[in-house]
Amino acid sequence: MVTDAVSMSAAINSALPGDTICVRGTIADKRLVIKKSGNQGAPIKIVGDGQAVVHGISVDGDYVSISGLNSVDPNAPGISLSGSNITLENSTSISPRGEDGDALRFWGNNITIRHNTMRDTKNLNGAHADCMQTFATDQGHLASQHVLIDSNRCEEIDNTCLIMEGPHSLAGDGSGVGASSDVTFTNNYCQNNASEALQIDDVQNLTITNNNVAGNNDHAFALQNLTTGAKVSGNKLNPAIHFEVGMDDSSAPGYQGPPSGGNP
Known part of the structure; x- marks a missing residue:
């Protein structure tokens, strides 16, 4: 279970296809960045409990699923998705600021x-x-x-x-x-x-x-x-x-x- 910036980065950096990373609490000073890929039938899943807060979300990879996370007061874009077979669900992007503000x-x-x-x-x-x-x-x-x-x-x-x-x-x-x-x-x-x-x-x-x-x-x-x-x-x-x-x-x-x- 990930509850701080250090453990979140470590878990994402070591993620393999089929892994699920659970995020809890408020990690308000850290953007969640994943540059890893799962594969067909074994996506990498980043899962929050609906209350978890991060300072932005960026995905650059394939077969990645994000759910239950709140991107609050992030640098814009609040959430960025780039790749194939990506799912974003049950999450939020609130009050993004800077750049084009998306x-x-x-x-x-x-x-x-x-x-x-x-x-x-x-x-x-x-x-x-x-x-x-x-x-x-x-x-x-x-x-x-x-x-x-x-x-x-x-x-x-x-x-x-x-x-x-x-x-x-x-x-x-x-x-x-x-x-x-x-x-x-x-x-x-x-x-x-x-x-x-x-x-x-x-x-x-x-x-x-x-x-x-x-x-x-x-x-x-x-x-x-x-x-x-x-x-x-x-x-x-x-x-x-x-x-x-x-x-x-x-x-x-x-x-x-x-x-x-x-x-x-």
């Missing part, structure tokens, strides 16, 4: 993000503080595929609940390699203050269903730049939201959902 960033394949709470991101000192973000750039960040984002809560978010930028994004710094695709965003609660709850750029085969968008947004979902094959249904919107989907012409192929109400 609560969660993720990159890779077969990533599951479910039953987590991200709260209190602030646009301080030029930050663009989102609840969740991924991008594929020439800085070595890979496109994300086969991603499930289910039953999470984004509360008190200054910018978007989810921003995704594929390798050919309009940002102009995309890697140009691969594709960001097969993403399901379902049963989530979004309370944010940007013009839209979701900003999606160059992501194919996206499903957006049964979410509660509670922010005072202009529109709920912005689809642009060949975000084709999107399916949108069953979402509950704040009545103050002007329309559900904003979409450009390039994203229309394969789209299923309410008519576009305007530009993304």
